[in-house]
Amino acid sequence: MKGHPLRNQIEEIVKLTDDEFVFVLEHFQKRIFKKHQIVLHEGDYARYDYFVLNGLMRVSRWDSNGKEHILQFGMENWWITDAEAFHYQIKSTLTVDCLEDTKALSLTLENKEKLSHELPKMQNFFLKKTTNGYIALQKRILCFLSSNANDRYHNLLSIYPGLIQRVPKAMIASYLGVTRETLSRLAKIEA
Amino acid sequence: MKGHPLRNQIEEIVKLTDDEFVFVLEHFQKRIFKKHQIVLHEGDYARYDYFVLNGLMRVSRWDSNGKEHILQFGMENWWITDAEAFHYQIKSTLTVDCLEDTKALSLTLENKEKLSHELPKMQNFFLKKTTNGYIALQKRILCFLSSNANDRYHNLLSIYPGLIQRVPKAMIASYLGVTRETLSRLAKIEA
DNA sequence: GGCCCAACAGGACATATGTCAAAGATTTGC
DNA sequence: GCAAATCTTTGACATATGTCCTGTTGGGCC
The missing domain is CATH 1.10.10 (Arc Repressor Mutant, subunit A)
Incomplete structure (x- = not known):
């Protein structure tokens, strides 16, 4: 369990005992996807948030002119999903697929909330990760505003x-x- | 206390008793700013996150060519600060100023964390708000990618x-x- | 080895947006 | 109420980027 990529990431923010990490991990399911496999189709409900163990995923949108826009890549140790569809439990407007064979851990919203509740420091972890994500997106927007x-x-x-x-x-x-x-x-x- | 804008916003996510809201409010300080007043100078530490009661604030950056880029406006009931500088307690690269006379409630990072800890549902509130902010920024990025x-x-x-x-x-x-x-x-x- | 197909580079031209300059329009301060 | 300052619009032109098309490369596959 030591050295597990998810544990490493969590412990950058909050410390866990071995038992606690086992408990955390019980809320996830291991997933294996093939290159080119579509993990979330536009129009489906986004049941999972994914933590990428290895491989490469992406989130994209097809616009009305048939052009594809890539919102995010997800490499090792990144979290990836259609955030809006996942958190509001609504139909996805984005597509998640794999650019390489990919192993990931999936987390349902129900389990995310359960985990946050049962182990408050996990809510702390999620808050910190989301805040970091928010800051990263702000930087990307500033990049659009000020850079060619x-x-x-x-x-x-x-x-x-x-x-x-x-x-x-x-x-x-x-x-x-x-x-x-x-x-x-x-x-x-x-x- | 009923009908307080901050309370209204919190109660969209978690319910509070009167006593709890009083407790919450004790962690904030009331601030009054004049139009054109600079609330956070670039290079200063971002000590506060602001909840706007009335008026209008903005967050912006000056690039190396002397051009100004506006990252965000903050109207009534919006939260506004340099998120990166605030959460990491580092020097700000952004400027926060007022486009109108503004009343706001300020919250230090220390009090935010204290509040999250003392009243776990407030952490829940902050997580939900941050998640919503994240989703909103994703939409803005998609707008840059796909729209003129x-x-x-x-x-x-x-x-x-x-x-x-x-x-x-x-x-x-x-x-x-x-x-x-x-x-x-x-x-x-x-x- | 030969054949596909995807990826990539490049040219010619179209379009959106930026830059600079000047003139109106509106707001602000006294 | 007036003068100054700020904001907006407009035109001519420059530049960045998009569009469409063509040709080349290189890897996967039979």
Whole structure:
């Protein structure tokens, strides 16, 4: 149990005994997904929040013009779901799928609330994680407000080191909010 | 105490007795600011999170080219601060100021944590509010990814009804990430 | 080895948005 | 009520990015 990635993440914020971590883990289910597998379809209820053990997932939206927009990537130790659909238990407007074979731990909203209640420091953990997520999104918005595509690209490199090697550039472009052609031109200028 | 705006907001999420609300309120300080007053200077520590009672505040950043970018407006019943500086107790990279005479309740991080600890349902409240904030930021990012300035403008109208009448259009433009000239041209097309 | 298909780079042109400058319009302060 | 300051609109032009298209590359697969 020592060295479990979930435990490591929790213990960066609150300390757990071995028994407590076993108890925490009982609220999760282990999941195995194949590359290209869709984990949450648009229009379905988002029953789970996922903690990625290994592999790579993403959350995206298809707009009315048939274009795909990537909201988030989820690498090892990231949490990923359609947050709105999950927390409000409504139908998802986003799609979650796997860019690689992926192992994850799934958590239902019911279990998340149960866990928060039974072990208050877990609520503390969730609050801290959500706050950090909120701050990260604020930074991303500031990046949209103040930076051109080139600066946003370099910002991405620093947030997701190693991502560039794992996903097609067209997806990087989609995350940045530009076309793949624009991203390609930026790369040329760099050289 | 019934009908207090803060109490109303909390009770949308968790119920409080009169005594509990009095206890909650003891953790806040009442603040009065003048229009144009700077509440948090860039480079200062963010000692407070503010709950706006009336008036209008904003959070913004000055980039290296001397341009101002507005991250958030805070109208009645909104919470506002430099979230990163507040939660990590580090120097602020953002500025908080008032666009109107403003009354607010201020909360230190210490009191926020004390309150969360002494009255666990308040932690529940903070978690829910933060989660909602996170979801709202995700939507704003999706808006940047998939919408042009015109769509973002109409999105803003729906999120902050009444804001248009209260702030200069140049600030609306800054929030949307376009120049005031572009926003002005959009308005013309509408008519 | 040869064939697909996905990914990528690049050119030519279209469009949205930015920049700069100036003129009106509105608000603010005295 | 007037003068100053702020805010908004508009035009001409520059730039960044989008769109459409074509050709190349390289890996997976039979």
